[in-house]
Amino acid sequence: MNADWDVSSLLEGMVRDLRPRVDPEQTAMIGIFTGGVWVAQALHHALGLNTALGRLDISFYRDDFSQIGLHPQVRASDIPFDVNGRSIILVDDVLYTGRTIRAALNEIFDYGRPASVLLAVLVDRGGHELPVSADIAALRLNGATGGQIKLRGPDPLRLEWLAAAPGSVA
Amino acid sequence: MNADWDVSSLLEGMVRDLRPRVDPEQTAMIGIFTGGVWVAQALHHALGLNTALGRLDISFYRDDFSQIGLHPQVRASDIPFDVNGRSIILVDDVLYTGRTIRAALNEIFDYGRPASVLLAVLVDRGGHELPVSADIAALRLNGATGGQIKLRGPDPLRLEWLAAAPGSVA
Numbered sequence: 001m002n003a004d005w006d007v008s009s010l011l012e013g014m015v016r017d018l019r020p021r022v023d024p025e026q027t028a029m030i031g032i033f034t035g036g037v038w039v040a041q042a043l044h045h046a047l048g049l050n051t052a053l054g055r056l057d058i059s060f061y062r063d064d065f066s067q068i069g070l071h072p073q074v075r076a077s078d079i080p081f082d083v084n085g086r087s088i089i090l091v092d093d094v095l096y097t098g099r100t101i102r103a104a105l106n107e108i109f110d111y112g113r114p115a116s117v118l119l120a121v122l123v124d125r126g127g128h129e130l131p132v133s134a135d136i137a138a139l140r141l142n143g144a145t146g147g148q149i150k151l152r153g154p155d156p157l158r159l160e161w162l163a164a165a166p167g168s169v170a
Numbered sequence: 171m172n173a174d175w176d177v178s179s180l181l182e183g184m185v186r187d188l189r190p191r192v193d194p195e196q197t198a199m200i201g202i203f204t205g206g207v208w209v210a211q212a213l214h215h216a217l218g219l220n221t222a223l224g225r226l227d228i229s230f231y232r233d234d235f236s237q238i239g240l241h242p243q244v245r246a247s248d249i250p251f252d253v254n255g256r257s258i259i260l261v262d263d264v265l266y267t268g269r270t271i272r273a274a275l276n277e278i279f280d281y282g283r284p285a286s287v288l289l290a291v292l293v294d295r296g297g298h299e300l301p302v303s304a305d306i307a308a309l310r311l312n313g314a315t316g317g318q319i320k321l322r323g324p325d326p327l328r329l330e331w332l333a334a335a336p337g338s339v340a
Contacts, residue, residue: 090301101301102275109272119301131260131271131289133303 007157010122010138011039015046017136018089018120022047028081028088030054032104035093035151039122042157043091054079056090058103083112093151093159095121098132122159123149177327180292180308181209185216187306188259188290192217198251198258200224202274205263205321209292212327213261224249226260228273253282263321263329265291268302292329295319 028051031040037055044053055078090104101119108114120136126143141149146164151157198221201210207225214223225248260274271289278284290306296313311319316334321327 102272102279105272105300106276116299117301129286130275131287131303131305133301135301 005139005159005161007122007151007159010159011042011046011157013138014039014043014120014122014136018043018047021118021135022049022089023087024048025050026087027051028054028083028086030056030079030088030090030104030108032090032092032100033057033059033077035122035153036091038151038153038157039093039120040091041154043089043120052080054081056104056107058100058107077107079108079111083108083114086112086114088114088117089120090117091120093122094149095119095124095132095134095137096127098128098130101132102130122151125149175309175329175331177292177321177329180329181212181216181327183308184209184213184290184292184306188213188217191288191305192219192259193257194218195220196257197221198224198253198256200226200249200258200260200274200278202260202262202270203227203229203247205292205323206261208321208323208327209263209290210261211324213259213290222250224251226274226277228270228277247277249278249281253278253284256282256284258284258287259290260287261290263292264319265289265294265302265304265307266297268298268300271302272300292321293319 024047027049029040029044029049031037031053033055040053057077088108090101090108092100095101105117108117118135119133121134122137123139123141124134124137125141128143148162150160150162152160194217197219199210199214199219201207201223203225210223227247258278260271260278262270262274265271275287278287288305289303291304292307293309293311294304294307295311298313318332320330320332322330
């Protein structure tokens with residue numbers, strides 16, 4: 001089974017929810033590599049934020065680094081603004097266990113001490129393993145949903161839900 | 171102004187919410203020093219957990235360490251079980267900015283990689299500055315609530331709300 005969502009409608013919903021919580025002169029935005037950066041680029045443009053978009057690569061911070069046998073390419077994170085005292089919107093494509101977000105927060109705090117970090121995701125699929133929550137989510141799914149949800153892109157952005165095969169364990 | 175809540179009723183509510191999410195043989199619990207340890211002791215006893223209660227002291231992990239001029243006493247954290255693969259309930263008295271919880275998660279991950287960490291608090295007072303959320307909260311207040319909320323104890327436990335003085339800025 002396979003379902004596609006209309007990503008541009010989802011992004012419009014996020015922009016609507018974010019606008020009252022954003023000050024275009026002050027608020028900064030950071031996308032998590034890869035899918036989160038694509039989503040962040042769209043939001044950053046639509047919201048007209050003045051501060052250049054940041055990018056985080058958390059491959060090296062993952063706590064399951066050794067378990068999943070990652071061979072990360074070296075991609076430097078890029079935070080082109082002073083994090084200290086800043087209101088930051090952290091953007092990812094899919095929120096699942098919360099481990100990526102914990103890693104991303106730690107990397108942000110390596111740069112400085114923000115005033116606040118708000119989390120905006122395209123999909124919150126539930127099943128969190130850590131007490132992490134999305135402030136803004138275009139789509140909230142039940143934690144029991146099996147299969148894989150993946151954002152493909154960058155042009156066009158396409159959100160794919162690959163449901164678990166019958167008889168397989170999600 | 172000053173209001174007191176009935177802490178034992180609040181604890182009963184937490185036990186009721188936690189019971190279906192707990193396996194007394196496997197689930198472990200960690201309280202955050204000081205108030206979180208008091209709450210955790212009550213929950214740990216009522217839920218009949220077999221694994222000895224853990225205790226975290228996050229004074230040294232606070233990101234505002236230098237700002238608030240803490241002179242922490244040296245109190246060792248004590249996690250008397252293997253964190254790896256464990257389902258853990260993290261307990262604090264009051265959830266406010268979320269910074270203490272971020273620090274507590276980092277300290278837990280210094281010990282190992284838990285299967286999950288569920289956050290249970292007596293009071294979630296809102297006003298979070300990080301995307302941290304309580305899975306279980308006996309009392310959820312509006313983020314705009316001013317003043318100070320403090321758990322006094324250990325015997326009896328008393329939750330004090332010291333509202334901001336008129337004219338003062340919360």
